[in-house]
Amino acid sequence: MSPVVDFDTPLSKVVGKGHVKLGKELELHTVRELLFHLPRRYEQRGSLTDIRSLEADEQVTIQARVLSVRSRRMRNRPGSLLEAVVTDDSGGTITLVFFGKHSLAWLERALTPGRWGLFAGKVSDYRSGRQQVRQLAHPKYELLDEPEDRVAEDFAAELIPIYPATKEVTSWELSKAIRMVLDVVTMPPDPLPAAIRSGRRLADLGAALRDIHRPTSWETLAPARRRLKWDEAFAVQLTLVQRRRRAEAWPATPRPYQAGGILDAFDARLPYELTGGQQAVGEQLAAELAQSHPMHRLLQGEVGSGKTVCALRAALQVVDAGGQAALLAPTEVLAAQHYRGVAELLGPLGRAGELAGDTDGTQLALLTGSLPAAARRRALAAAASGEAGIVVGTHALLYDQVAFRDLGLVIVDEQHRFGVEQRDALRAKAEQPPHVLVMTATPIPRTVAMTVYGDLTVSTLRELPRGRSPITTHVVPAAEQPALLARGWQRAREEVAAGHQVYVVCPRIGDTEPEEAPGPESESADESRRPPLAVLEVAESLAAGPLSELRVRVLHGRLPADEKDAVMRAFAAGEVDVVVSTTVVEVGVDVPNATMMIVLDADRFGVSQLHQLRGRVGRGSAPGLCLLVTEAEAETPARERLAAVASTLDGFELAELDVEQRREGDVLGAMQSGRRSHLRLLSLLKDADLIAEARTEAEQLLADDPELTEHPGLAAVVEALVDEERAEYLEKT
Known part of the structure; x- marks a missing residue:
């Protein structure tokens, strides 16, 4: 009796020696990892590859038909050279060049005119007389034989998956390994609840995996792709919703609004009226700071929309309630700018203890890596004693010797410039989790906000302050x-x-x-x-x-x-x-x-x-x-x-364009987390509706089963698609 092959079976037990290259080149070690190495695109036998669009130095896999072939002995060194001209029938041609120490007659017999094949290699150019010729030197190839037991129409309609490959592991080698696995694997029970599958009209997981690797037509491919996209979106949303729910259960010191405090005095001395958007955001922040669990809010807004004033008012509410606020900026230039801007806005209210200061105000402190020793000692002492209600700084705030008496609010400006560990280190300086306000002037499309910032509630400032010029x-x-x-x-x-x-x-x-x-x-x-x-x-x-x-x-x-x-x-x-x-x-x-x-x-x-x-x-x-x-x-x-x-000048419109032109993995912070993106099919821009559906289902499911104890299969899928390192990244973002 043959042993059962399941998702956790090592590839060494299924594909033989080929598993070594798969592991070394592509980090594929188990049946699960190989089956979720999904095709990048598909070619149809006889379809056009558009050879004319190939670029020099590009690593390509093309499907093409042999036009002509000739071999000859090399003039300047021993051995033979074979040249085959291939086409995709679009009018484009490319020359395949093979070298050998001995006769290449066997290859010439294989590459007969009219024969179709897949050819993989690096595109290069060389000059032949006055003509520049495009070629693939010594490409790897797989010739496509037409089976005798199939009619030509079926053969021509077959879809050939093209996989993300490397120089050492070709697309067709991956295809063969996947075919071997699909022939023997026992698919697990579908982890997605039947009610969601039927309600959202989703294919069974096993069928989806078979159809995405061996599609019989474009019609069978579409539902397979949709199911696997759904799983990616659902796994990320389940993780984010879980983490938001857990964060809401954390204890935090409430920082309610105090009438007659520094905040009221600040509002009274503001030389302009707050915009409607600033007033609405201020009410949101005030309400959340008063709660007994930490605020986790993202404040996004156009350049010049007044985010800093909103953040400063939140900081003053915390100071009025006996706490401190830290504002983390990505550069010393920006930290110094924030410090001067806040000092100017506060006036005497930020100079308590000084001759011209307001005795009912607070103190500001600036802490950067380049401060002179004496100024640094004063800033550290003011933060540790609590005299400085607001501390502005760069990553210097994260050092071990920096202490706060009662850190109640962390404001992170342009948070995408900080690594995970840096943001977390500042949070750890509070006895209880502090409230967190993240600010960005880079507008974020809805699906990115839902996915990258899915554990944060989002506020948006669209209205520019009066007086700003076009x-x-x-x-x-x-x-x-x-x-x-x-x-x-x-x-x-x-x-x-x-x-x-x-x-x-x-x-x-x-x-x-x-x-x-x-x-x-x-x-x-x-x-x-x-x-x-x-x-x-x-x-x-x-x-x-x-x-x-x-x-x-x-x-x-x-x-x-x-x-x-x-x-x-x-x-x-x-x-x-x-x-x-x-x-x-x-x-x-x-x-x-x-x-x-x-x-x-x-x-x-x-x-x-x-x-x-x-x-x-x-x-x-x-x-x-x-x-x-x-x-x-x-x-x-x-x-x-x-x-x-x-x-x-609409930053939100430009943000959509930006996402279109960037790799999804970059959008998700794969660079920061140090891991490649797990979103193989999902597009944050094109699949907005699907992501929203997944969010809705995730919230409903976790309302009844917060830790997925009743859905162990689904918990395993979440762990596989969103590993612990990525989960920590998403939590700390």
């Missing part, structure tokens, strides 16, 4: 129309002459040191392109050329903290006309007199980054102007992306 954005195609760039520098001089100031942003610092790159949103490097423009070179060129009569300074992440702060102070005071900077000015920098930004090599930045960057101008009474300078060619995706940014 921003006009233009794309400047520098290679096609260099006169437009010259006009841009002239316009910069005109803005300075009118009493305003200008930002110039570059993708990197320079001096051949590691780049301060735009980040995961930027496009992958292309060796054929010139290096990205650098701050140090551009600043020197501008100071000696088109902006020679202006006061130009540089700002980037490698400057000493005191020098960065000095540059920003001088810029804010009007003592600097032009700052040439990296993306260090992307968030939080607030200089109302800055009216113009020129982003060089703008195509090397992501959509959300460009939207964030231009939010640095137009913050005062004068209108803002943003020029996106690029050498990208017209009608390329890069130019289309820039045109989209220029066409709208």
Whole structure:
């Protein structure tokens, strides 16, 4: 009697020696892992692969038909060379080149004209006379034989799965291994409750896995993909809903509103009225801070929508109730900016104990890694004693020697820039879990909020404060129309002459040191392109050329903290006309007199980054102007992306575009968690309705069975699709 093969069976017991390569190359060790290694796409026998669209240096698997084949002995060294020209019938051709020490007559007999096959290799170009020929050198191949017992129509209609593969493990080797497993595996009972399957019209799991690997038609493939997408969405939503429910059960010190306290005094001295959105968010925060379980809220809003004021009012409510608030910023420039901004807003209320301070106020403390020793000691003492009701800082707040008397609220600005451990370390400084407010100026599409921030409640500020000026954005195609760039520098001089100031942003610092790159949103490097423009070179060129009569300074992440702060102070005071900077000015920098930004090599930045960057101008009474300078060619995706940014100031519309253009794994933070994304089929953008359905079902199921004790199979699926490391990441985000 043969042993039972189930999902947990090692591949070594099913596929023989092939399991070694599968484990080493693709981390596939069990039947479950192999069956959930899903096809990337499908080819239909005889369908077009569009060889004409292949790019040099691309690793490809193509389906093609042999047009001609010839072999000859090599002239300059012993051995034979065989060339086969193949086509996909779309008019495109590519040459397959094989080398051998001996005769290749056997291969010539196999590659007969008219024969179809799958060919995998790296695309390259070589010159034959005046003609450039595209080729695959020594490709791996699998010839497709037409079985005698099947009619030609059925054969032509068969779908061939193309799997994510490597140089050492081809798609068809994976296909063979999966076929071997499917022939012997005993599928487990379907873990999804029958009521959900029938209510949502979902296929059985076993049938879905068989159909996704061996589809007989496009019609059978669709329900299989939908079921497996559902499982991915459901697993993530179950995890997030579970964690939100557990968080709601944690104890927290209530921080209710106190009439007549610092918050009321602050509201009374505000020089403007809060927007309707700020008032609504303020009521939400006040109510949640008063509860006996921790607030976990995400506050998202357009650049300049007033998130910081909302956060400061929440912090003052906590201070009124006897606690402290910590504001964590990603850079020293932003931390210093927050500190000065909060100090200015509070006025005497933030200087308790000082000669000109309000005795009924509180103290502010700034804690960054570059503080002088004496200032650092004072800040540490103020935080530990509780004298400082609000402590602003960078990752320096996370060090062991930093202590709080009673940390009641953690505010994390631009949280996506912090790692999991950093955020968690700050939470651990409170005796009971503190309330948490996460802020982002990068608008988040609904499905991303539901998936990445699914354990946080979400507030949104869409209304800009009165008095904010409009921003006009233009794309400047520098290679096609260099006169437009010259006009841009002239316009910069005109803005300075009118009493305003200008930002110039570059993708990197320079001096051949590691780049301060735009980040995961930027496009992958292309060796054929010139290096990205650098701050140090551009600043020197501008100071000696088109902006020679202006006061130009540089700002980037490698400057000493005191020098960065000095540059920003001088810029804010009007003592600097032009700052040439990296993306260090992307968030939080607030200089109302800055009216113009020129982003060089703008195509090397992501959509959300460009939207964030231009939010640095137009913050005062004068209108803002943003020029996106690029050498990208017209009608390329890069130019289309820039045109989209220029066409709208709606960050939420741009956020949807951003998700379309980024890998789903990046959106889910696979980079931060150190693991590859488990979302193999699910698209956060395209599957919005399915994700919403999964969320609804997850909430209903967990209301009756919070720990999935009555659904052990489903608990195992959740653990497999959302491993513990990813679960911790989602919880701490």
